[in-house]
Amino acid sequence: MMDSPRTAVSNPPVQPMESNLTERDLVRRSATSELPPPERQLTPVAKLIDVSKCIGCKACQSACVEWNDTHPGIGENVGYYTNPHDLTEDMFTLMRFTEWVNPETDNLEWLIRKDGCMHCADPGCLKACPAPGAIVQYSNGIVDFVHENCIGCGYCIKGCPFNIPRISKVDHRAYKCTLCSDRVAVGQGPACAKACPTQAIVFGTKEDMKKHAEHRIADLKSRGYTNAGLYDPPGVGGTHVMYVLHHNDKPHIYSDLPDDPKISAVVQAWKGVTKYTGLAAMGLVAAGALLHGVFGRANRVQPEDEESAERLVDSAGGRREDA
Amino acid sequence: MTKASELEPEDAIHRGPPVTVDRYGPGKRINHWITASSLILLALSGLAMFHPSLFFLTGLFGGGQNTRMLHPWIGVVLFFSFYIFFFQLWKANLFTRADMGWFTGIRDVIGGHEDRLPEMGKYNAGQKVIFWAMALLIVALIITGVIIWDQYFNSYTSIETKRFAVLAHAVAAVLIICVFIVHVYAAFWTRGTFRAMTKGSVTGGWAWRHHRKWLKDLAGRGRIDPAE
Numbered sequence: 001m002m003d004s005p006r007t008a009v010s011n012p013p014v015q016p017m018e019s020n021l022t023e024r025d026l027v028r029r030s031a032t033s034e035l036p037p038p039e040r041q042l043t044p045v046a047k048l049i050d051v052s053k054c055i056g057c058k059a060c061q062s063a064c065v066e067w068n069d070t071h072p073g074i075g076e077n078v079g080y081y082t083n084p085h086d087l088t089e090d091m092f093t094l095m096r097f098t099e100w101v102n103p104e105t106d107n108l109e110w111l112i113r114k115d116g117c118m119h120c121a122d123p124g125c126l127k128a129c130p131a132p133g134a135i136v137q138y139s140n141g142i143v144d145f146v147h148e149n150c151i152g153c154g155y156c157i158k159g160c161p162f163n164i165p166r167i168s169k170v171d172h173r174a175y176k177c178t179l180c181s182d183r184v185a186v187g188q189g190p191a192c193a194k195a196c197p198t199q200a201i202v203f204g205t206k207e208d209m210k211k212h213a214e215h216r217i218a219d220l221k222s223r224g225y226t227n228a229g230l231y232d233p234p235g236v237g238g239t240h241v242m243y244v245l246h247h248n249d250k251p252h253i254y255s256d257l258p259d260d261p262k263i264s265a266v267v268q269a270w271k272g273v274t275k276y277t278g279l280a281a282m283g284l285v286a287a288g289a290l291l292h293g294v295f296g297r298a299n300r301v302q303p304e305d306e307e308s309a310e311r312l313v314d315s316a317g318g319r320r321e322d323a
Numbered sequence: 324m325t326k327a328s329e330l331e332p333e334d335a336i337h338r339g340p341p342v343t344v345d346r347y348g349p350g351k352r353i354n355h356w357i358t359a360s361s362l363i364l365l366a367l368s369g370l371a372m373f374h375p376s377l378f379f380l381t382g383l384f385g386g387g388q389n390t391r392m393l394h395p396w397i398g399v400v401l402f403f404s405f406y407i408f409f410f411q412l413w414k415a416n417l418f419t420r421a422d423m424g425w426f427t428g429i430r431d432v433i434g435g436h437e438d439r440l441p442e443m444g445k446y447n448a449g450q451k452v453i454f455w456a457m458a459l460l461i462v463a464l465i466i467t468g469v470i471i472w473d474q475y476f477n478s479y480t481s482i483e484t485k486r487f488a489v490l491a492h493a494v495a496a497v498l499i500i501c502v503f504i505v506h507v508y509a510a511f512w513t514r515g516t517f518r519a520m521t522k523g524s525v526t527g528g529w530a531w532r533h534h535r536k537w538l539k540d541l542a543g544r545g546r547i548d549p550a551e
Contacts, residue, residue, distance in 0.1 A: 289505070312542050
């Protein structure tokens with residue numbers, strides 16, 4: 001059997017299956033320094049979202065809600081299509097609609113981007129997470145939240161360059177797209193990709209998805225989208241959710257998709273130099289105090305001091321404060 | 324002589340023998356220990372979230388979720404208890420000319436040769452540094468702490484602001500823990516100090532040795548109990 005599914009389209013195998021994603025397949029585990037190396041390397045997988053083929057039907061959102069059994073509240077129409085208005089702990093993926101006037105052609109272009117976790121190769125959420133094992137990365141590239149280990153601190157939100165994780169107000173745990181790790185583990189592609197009627201969302205090995213994207217980009221270029229390209233940002237080591245964008249020279253027009261996402265330097269400083277110098281500083285001060293306490297001479301009050309105090313008090317006699 | 328306003332109303336000499344000097348009334352002592360316990364609990368719960376090797380400390384608070392939930396509330400307790408304390412003590416902690424002599428004579432301080440230093444009032448320059456460091460760091464910690472208190476204040480600031488806040492919070496926490504260690508160790512090293520915060524009084528000899536100006540001021544103003 002293959003170690004990971006190659007497509008989301010085919011129907012799943014009918015025989016019962018063991019989960020093919022286990023603790024042994026972890027390549028990173030939050031707040032864990034000594035993780036045993038995995039015994040095998042799974043084939044890296046990716047979801048490719050072709051923005052130019054999306055018709056904005058939200059079947060992906062529905063499929064996501066259904067598979068993950070979340071219950072987003074009934075929305076409110078405030079005059080645009082994006083609904084709900086943001087990602088939530090109950091909505092792991094969201095079609096973001098942008099009306100953009102192309103200054104070169106003066107055409108109105110309706111840009112629809114399916115937002116959600118990008119499954120970074122270098123995940124900022126995992127770097128920021130203080131709870132051991134609350135965020136894990138599998139050797140196939142999936143970054144997953146393990147809710148029973150989550151403490152609800154929200155550090156993942158600060159670490160994420162894409163503003164994806166959301167903390168539940170009910171159970172105080174972080175939620176985001178799992179890349180349907182529970183489906184992938186048993187040979188099925190993500191629910192959103194399976195549901196997409198135009199195959200704007202496809203799933204397979206990262207290599208296959210890159211090849212598939214090449215065809216799409218060539219097609220878009222032949223139609224006049226000279227800047228069409230693949231969004232697989234190197235600043236986060238590449239991602240396991242990629243976009244084909246018709247305007248890959250300006251990702252920000254797609255509802256503020258970052259042009260060059262990176263883990264914030266502030267987060268790097270916080271999780272890097274601060275942690276080590278901080279521990280060292282506290283350790284040194286504590287060790288200094290301890291050593292001085294053991295080897296130094298205590299500052300003791302001497303009998304002369306007591307005598308001097310007595311003399312002073314005696315000589316002060318009965319003077320009063322108001323005297 | 325020091326102005327009467329700079330002597331705490333409850334400070335007074337008891338003739339004894341032995342001579343003792345009241346240094347902290349019950350209100351201040353209770354406040355000090357609330358602040359101290361909060362700071363220790365904050366350090367333990369904060370360190371648990373600061374470094375993975377210390378995450379086990381969450382066990383003291385009933386797990387990670389409870390630690391995350393309790394830490395900010397303990398911070399609120401610390402902020403209020405410390406700032407009540409602050410307004411009781413700040414005047415006596417203003418720096419004076421004599422403090423310069425303490426800083427330049429730091430070798431004698433560490434060597435325990437206080438007789439070579441200027442006479443100190445109720446607080447010496449080192450204690451004042453600790454006082455103001457605590458005051459500033461606690462303000463920094465409460466402000467940055469509220470910014471990253473996502474449970475209630477998530478929507479008030481941007482993620483970028485929170486990133487700076489969480490970094491500043493960590494740095495300030497490291498500093499305050501260092502200040503805390505120095506504070507506790509200094510109290511231990513200077514024998515006879517702890518009773519100021521337990522019984523509320525110190526011996527006459529302690530006051531003479533470490534805070535002679537304070538003792539002289541009290542004696543000079545006749546803040547002495549009648550002989551028993």
